[in-house]
Amino acid sequence: MSVETMNRHEQFLRLFMANETTIRAFVRNLVPSRADADDVLQEVAIVLWNKFDEFRFDGDFRIWAYGIAKFKVLSWIRDQKRDRLMLANDVVEMIATDSHRMDNRLQRQRELLEFCFHKVSPRDRELLLQAYQPHSIIQDVALSSGRTVAGFYQWLYRMRQLLQECVHRELAREASL
Amino acid sequence: MTPHSTFHELVQRYLEGQISHDEMDRLNNLLRHDPVMRERFIESMNLESGLSDLIAGTDFSRRNAPDHRSRRKARAFAPWFIAVSLFLVFAIGGIFWRQIPSGIYAVVKSATGVNEMTNLTHINGDWHEIVAGTLELVTDRGAHVVIEAPARFRFESAQRLRLVTGRLAADVPPSAKKFTVVTPTGEVVDLGTKFGVDVSQNGESEVHVFQGEVIAQPSKGGTRQNLYDGDAFLLRAGAGETRELRSAAFIRPDEVAALHAALKAGQPSRSGTALEKLRTDPDLIALLDFESEENNPGVYNLVQGRWPGSRAPEFMNVGDHMKLNVGEGREWPQLTLAAWVRLDRFGEPYQSLLHTNGWKSPEILGQVHWMVTNNRTMRFALFGNQIAPGQTGDHIYSDSATPISQEAHRWVHLATVYDSDQKIARFYLDGKLNNEARQEIAYPARLGPAQIGNWNNHDRKLSGRIDELILLGRTMSDEEIRALYDAGNPYR
Numbered sequence: 067m068s069v070e071t072m073n074r075h076e077q078f079l080r081l082f083m084a085n086e087t088t089i090r091a092f093v094r095n096l097v098p099s100r101a102d103a104d105d106v107l108q109e110v111a112i113v114l115w116n117k118f119d120e121f122r123f124d125g126d127f128r129i130w131a132y133g134i135a136k137f138k139v140l141s142w143i144r145d146q147k148r149d150r151l152m153l154a155n156d157v158v159e160m161i162a163t164d165s166h167r168m169d170n171r172l173q174r175q176r177e178l179l180e181f182c183f184h185k186v187s188p189r190d191r192e193l194l195l196q197a198y199q200p201h202s203i204i205q206d207v208a209l210s211s212g213r214t215v216a217g218f219y220q221w222l223y224r225m226r227q228l229l230q231e232c233v234h235r236e237l238a239r240e241a242s243l
Numbered sequence: 244m245t246p247h248s249t250f251h252e253l254v255q256r257y258l259e260g261q262i263s264h265d266e267m268d269r270l271n272n273l274l275r276h277d278p279v280m281r282e283r284f285i286e287s288m289n290l291e292s293g294l295s296d297l298i299a300g301t302d303f304s305r306r307n308a309p310d311h312r313s314r315r316k317a318r319a320f321a322p323w324f325i326a327v328s329l330f331l332v333f334a335i336g337g338i339f340w341r342q343i344p345s346g347i348y349a350v351v352k353s354a355t356g357v358n359e360m361t362n363l364t365h366i367n368g369d370w371h372e373i374v375a376g377t378l379e380l381v382t383d384r385g386a387h388v389v390i391e392a393p394a395r396f397r398f399e400s401a402q403r404l405r406l407v408t409g410r411l412a413a414d415v416p417p418s419a420k421k422f423t424v425v426t427p428t429g430e431v432v433d434l435g436t437k438f439g440v441d442v443s444q445n446g447e448s449e450v451h452v453f454q455g456e457v458i459a460q461p462s463k464g465g466t467r468q469n470l471y472d473g474d475a476f477l478l479r480a481g482a483g484e485t486r487e488l489r490s491a492a493f494i495r496p497d498e499v500a501a502l503h504a505a506l507k508a509g510q511p512s513r514s515g516t517a518l519e520k521l522r523t524d525p526d527l528i529a530l531l532d533f534e535s536e537e538n539n540p541g542v543y544n545l546v547q548g549r550w551p552g553s554r555a556p557e558f559m560n561v562g563d564h565m566k567l568n569v570g571e572g573r574e575w576p577q578l579t580l581a582a583w584v585r586l587d588r589f590g591e592p593y594q595s596l597l598h599t600n601g602w603k604s605p606e607i608l609g610q611v612h613w614m615v616t617n618n619r620t621m622r623f624a625l626f627g628n629q630i631a632p633g634q635t636g637d638h639i640y641s642d643s644a645t646p647i648s649q650e651a652h653r654w655v656h657l658a659t660v661y662d663s664d665q666k667i668a669r670f671y672l673d674g675k676l677n678n679e680a681r682q683e684i685a686y687p688a689r690l691g692p693a694q695i696g697n698w699n700n701h702d703r704k705l706s707g708r709i710d711e712l713i714l715l716g717r718t719m720s721d722e723e724i725r726a727l728y729d730a731g732n733p734y735r
Contacts, residue, residue: 091292095285098260100295151257151267157274164281175286176293183297198298200402200421204259223255230290 078118081127082111088173089131095165096139096158098151100200106142110135129166136162174240175233182232186225194225250280254287299421348398349388353379355503356551357392370397373409375552379499384419386433387496388412391547399425408446412439412453412493424450429461429478438470439493451475451488453495459483489559489587490652491707492546498653504735511550514711517730521713528690528714529569541565543696548710549583549654549733555710556695561592563704564697569714570690578688579715580613580623581658581671581727587706589619589646594705596657597712598698601691602626609689613659614703619646621677623659623668625688631666631681641680643670654710656728660718663687674728676721690714 082089086107093110094103113134121130136158143152153161165172183191196207197218208218253270256262262270273280351364356376366380373392380388383401390396394409404411405425415422415433422433424440426448431440436455442448450459452470459468463481470476475486494502521530531539533554538545541556542563548555556565582596594615602610608627616622616637624640635642648655658671666685670678695712696705711731719727 087296091289091296094292094295095288098257100291103292151262151264153274154271157271160274160281161285164278165285168282168285172285172289175289176296179290179293180297183294194294195298198294200295200299219255219259223251226255226287226290227251229294230286233290 074118075115078115082114082131085128085131087176088128088169089135091172091176092132092162092165093135093139095161096136096153097142102142106135106138109142110138113138128169132162132166171237174237178233178236179229181236182229185232186228190225193221197222250283254284258287258291347383348401349380349382351378352381352387353377353499353503355379355499355506366398368398368400370395375547377494377499377502377547377551379496379503382419382422384422385416386419386422387414389494389496389499391494392551406440406442406448408442408444410439410441410493412495413437414496426478427462428480429459429465429483431478432458432460434458437495439490441489441492448478449475449486449489450478451486451490451493453490487559487588487706489706491585491587492557493652495652498734501734505733506551508735510730510732510735511553514550514731517727518711521715521727524715526715526717528575528716529567529712530714531567531712533710539565539567541694541696546708548708549731553710555708557708558696558705561704562697564595564694566692566694568692570716571692574609574687574689575716576663576687577716577718578611578661579658579713579717579719579724580611580661581656581715581719581724582712583654583656583710583731583733584615584705585652585654585708585710586615587652589615589617591617593617593622593703594707595695595697595703596705596709597693597695597714598703599689599691599693600699601689602698606689609663609686611688611690611693612698615647615657616642618642619648620644621647621657621659621670621672623661623670623680625661625686627684627686628682629684631683634680635678641668641670641682642678643672644678645672647672652707654733656731658719658724658727660724661688662718671721671724671728674725674732676724 089110090103090107093106094100097103097106114131121127139158140155143155143158146152186194193207193211196202197204204218205215208215211218213221250273253262253266256266257270274284346367347365348368349366351360351362351366354360354362354376357373357378358375359371359373360378372395375392378390382388388404389412391410395407396409397405399405402419402421403423403425407427411424413422413433414437415435417435420433420435424431426440426442427446428448431438431450434456436457437453438457439451439453440448450457450470452472452474454472456469456471459470459476459478461478461481461483465481465483468476468483473488475488477484477486518530518532521527533548533556543556543558543565545554546557547553580597584596586594596615597611597613599610601607602612610626612624614622620642622640622642629639630641635644647657656673660669663685666682668680668682669676695709697703
């Protein structure tokens with residue numbers, strides 16, 4: 067492998083790693099689960115590298131990556147079994163466009179979430195930690211929390227609302243400063 | 244129910260993977276026609292991303308800590324797997340990462356003496372079994388895992404390795420945090436560490452933490468344990484108990500390259516040739532390479548020795564031992580003792596390399612105790628001997644001038660050459676003369692019934708493995724010891 071390719075590769079890695087969280091979040095907006103997002107992101111990374119020669123040095127890597135990620139999601143959706151329930155193609159297009167437009171706000175919301183997460187009571191935080199572990203099984207977490215599965219989902223729903231409200235509140239507070 | 248709450252319910256069911264066809268159609272329609280709903284949907288999904296990122300970067304042990312700013316964006320590094328795969332594969336053979344198909348969880352970086360696999364073998368979710376050697380794997384998230392034969396394992400994902408039998412040592416970078424080893428009796432979850440897991444033939448598993456922190460979770464509802472540097476824990480179904488750290492029980496990633504290089508350089512056959520020559524030495528008292536089918540009696544495990552597929556006794560607990568009875572019925576004015584050892588740890592009690600039982604017998608003078616002291620020095624003690632003034636030792640017996648090694652858990656070669664006529668004991672560490680200790684009083688050595696790994700007082704141990712123990716009834720020269728070390732060295 068030539069030195070030039072190695073340098074190019076290193077450059078790619080820097081850009082990819084710097085933007086990876088955002089690209090993942092973008093993909094996550096378009097697919098049903100976190101695991102799906104992981105799968106698609108791997109494919110996206112491969113395409114990004116394969117096409118990296120086409121990327122202009124002065125271009126915006128993130129925007130370029132979003133474009134490729136959207137197409138990868140669409141082809142991924144096409145390859146899924148029919149019984150999998152996913153967003154329709156035209157909706158994916160719309161969500162992708164909106165996500166891109168909302169990019170800064172979404173990023174700030176993710177950052178504020180960290181603040182809001184720590185305002186949750188330790189007990190609830192513990193349960194959220196368990197529920198969002200990569201391999202967690204909701205049934206097990208529900209059981210250990212002493213709730214029924216349905217009850218646990220209901221609790222999760224409330225927690226998400228609580229966190230979302232907190233994030234909105236903090237965002238509004240920042241805007242008023 | 245308002246249309247608004249219906250929308251949130253739909254999103255909730257979509258997130259839970261429980262949405263029906265009709266509901267999905269409704270959700271798609273709402274998103275298609277209502278920009279406000281779309282924004283809400285995007286924010287909900289974004290919250291999911293944020294939570295997953297946040298939690299992936301959260302340390303279990305500090306989950307309730309108030310200072311959340313210190314852990315910002317740990318998740319941002321997670322798929323370093325891309326980077327790691329790339330660099331890894333560059334480093335080990337120039338194969339391109341994009342050639343690694345999905346469903347491949349790890350790549351063999353080094354297969355040392357493993358017949359079942361070669362370097363760069365892609366590891367998928369199949370079961371794998373190795374009967375000899377050492378395998379170094381790199382997962383696609385960059386965790387280095389060394390598995391020592393005999394072992395049976397399979398990857399359930401890049402982050403989840405099921406080990407049914409065998410030993411592994413893992414060096415887990417932040418990108419592979421939460422890497423989990425599943426054993427028949429529990430799970431070990433990494434929190435950014437170096438750790439080892441040993442699953443014995445009976446399925447019991449031990450976890451040993453060399454650095455950092457792991458969670459040990461016994462199966463069947465046992466209490467979860469957070470383990471830190473130097474901790475060890477036995478995982479039993481429904482329970483568990485603390486164990487003593489056995490660092491030498493595991494071949495670590497930083498050791499593999501040197502082992503592999505030695506194997507490629509033909510060290511095993513070189514060692515074999517040297518031992519064959521030694522077997523014809525008329526002064527040979529005993530040469531224990533532990534390869535024969537007839538095992539010496541005692542309490543020990545037979546595990547892999549310095550070479551793939553070879554055997555070496557391993558001792559764990561105080562009192563574990565191997566019995567031998569050689570060189571009885573005569574005096575040995577000259578004596579050479581040599582062995583390869585791999586010690587788990589230093590400190591109390593003394594580590595017994597060879598202790599004759601006759602220390603309290605009528606023929607007491609000259610009884611041999613060869614050991615590593617709590618100060619890590621090698622000691623050669625003959626009953627009745629007295630070191631000359633000013634010599635290194637404990638005022639009676641002589642020691643090596645320096646500790647045998649700065650760190651435990653690697654193979655080291657120890658040798659002592661004793662000459663009662665010259666009143667000299669010479670200590671060698673890894674083939675090099677370390678100390679020549681003059682003796683004020685020097686009796687000929689006396690051998691006979693003895694134990695490796697213990698003294699019959701049950702107050703000694705040898706926490707680790709021993710290989711190629713040699714007792715020779717003459718002195719060896721510096722050159723001979725050096726040659727013995729060079730020929731038997733498992734590292735390059």
